[in-house]
Amino acid sequence: MTTAVARNRRRVRPARVAATAIALLLALIWAFPVYWMLNSSLLPNTVLTGTAPRFLPFGGSLDNFAAIFRAGTFWPALAMSVAITLVTVVFCLLFAFLAALAISRFRFKGRASFVLAVLFIQMLPAEGLFIAQYKLMSSLNLLNSVLGVAILYVAAVVPFTIWMLRGFVAGVPIELEEAAMVDGLSRTQAFFRITFPLLAPGLVASGVYAFLQAWNEFTVALVILQAQDYQTLPLWLRTYVQASATRETDWGQVMAASTLVAVPVIVFFLIVQGRLTSGLVAGSVKG
């Protein structure tokens, strides 16, 4: 009883109350756009164009989503995004995995320069190269193609993925492999039976990272995929915003479109957040 009172008294310090109030206010501000997207996506246009905004989706429905699905431009854009993202993730993971093995399991001449180059390349902005990349893809006849964009995406994402996977590979002690080799496995067997399973979280995290980059990418896609029929989802979403500049827009549908682009990203993002923070091989080399 007395402890409860004491704790209560400590809780009611004005500074702490103020801090909590500010924290909740900030939480409200930061979550509001996401909430507003979901809320608007459920409301019909007649409500959205009314005089006062409706803050809760009363009288809402999934009509806006149905309209998007019916419109016919969503599905090709989705197919384009899925194809590009898939190709990017697979090749990026493969290339980065091999390179990460090289730099974390071998000491060789040129290793430091390679790591340095990778780190600098990872910082280069798309805006500094996209005109030249456009000319490259134009001369290779790869404008408006999955392959053209995927090549550029793999190159853009692979440096950081190498860096990320390097950390994961280095986190698996070589002693584990050596112990397995003492027990009679070959070097390759030891790698695939011992190290590879321990790298699974790293591969998942890097794969999700590559997915997020490819799925969200806008700049390179805008330059390489200029034809209407080859738009990815971000470019497709942009056409709605462009339309809003000149004529009255059905914002409910735009927000439904926005929700469709954002939801997979939010889900995957939350997954990778947890994976990255959990320890990797904690306790597996003890005793």
Next chain:
Amino acid sequence: MTTVVASRDAGALTPARTRRMSPAPYLLLVPAILVLLLALGYPLVWQFVTSTQKFGLAQQFGKPPEFVGLANYTRLFTDPQTWAVVGRSIAFCLVNAAITVVLGVAVALLMNAVGAVARLILQVSMLLAWAMPVIASMTVWIWVFDWRRGIVNWALTRLGLDFTNHNWLEQPLSFYFVATVIVVWMSVPFVAFSVYAGLTQISEEVLEAAALDGATARQRFFAIILPMIRPVLMIVALLQVIWDLRVFAQIKMLQDAGAPVASTDLLGTYIYRLGVGSSDFAVASALSIFVLLLTVALSFFYVMHLMKEDR
């Protein structure tokens, strides 16, 4: 090659030496290096060469380009429009990075100061904002600031200011205000979580001891907390500056929503307009090279910091 022969002659092939001379690491690097050379290396060289050539209308119809040395750079940097864009970009970048870092640190301190429930709510909301794809965020924010039925205009009008049908994107200054709100909103979570991770490393005892010795909250912040989170703060601030220079998607989307292009261009959108819009590849390349050099210079300390980790 000679070392291998020599060591084999000596009959002592140490494991370390075999590993160093084995072609395995190089083979493992081949795919990554090939894709980087194709997608980044070749364009980089092309861009450099093009930036020293005349690339006009005649060249587009097949005439071989002529070498003009640094003429494109001279043309670019004697044009007041270029300096306007560079100046705006740097100002936008510094203002946004500063606001983001200050707010991010404040949010991290709040996460540290409040109870578990309030912290969780704040963290979930920050994660949501962080997870939103840039283009989806832009779309929502353009709707929030929409001049006809945006919630911001409605709220300000309700507060007694007349913002009915106010177009935020028309004037450069209010255009950049909107852009700043959006960029800060999407960047603060990264800073907040990084700094918060740093804050949790500070031992409770040190702060308690300081409090017992009579240090005020302000003194504890500047004398203990700030020095201890300085490493993470420097890195986060540097990354923020680098990232806020490349706000192409954000500015492009706001322009698409109906802003005047010429007076709101930053570096990325200006290069886009030069290259894709007016096919002035030579000058666009020259400006791209400038942006790349600027990025590499800014990235230097960050990369060196990462290299230290690679041991």
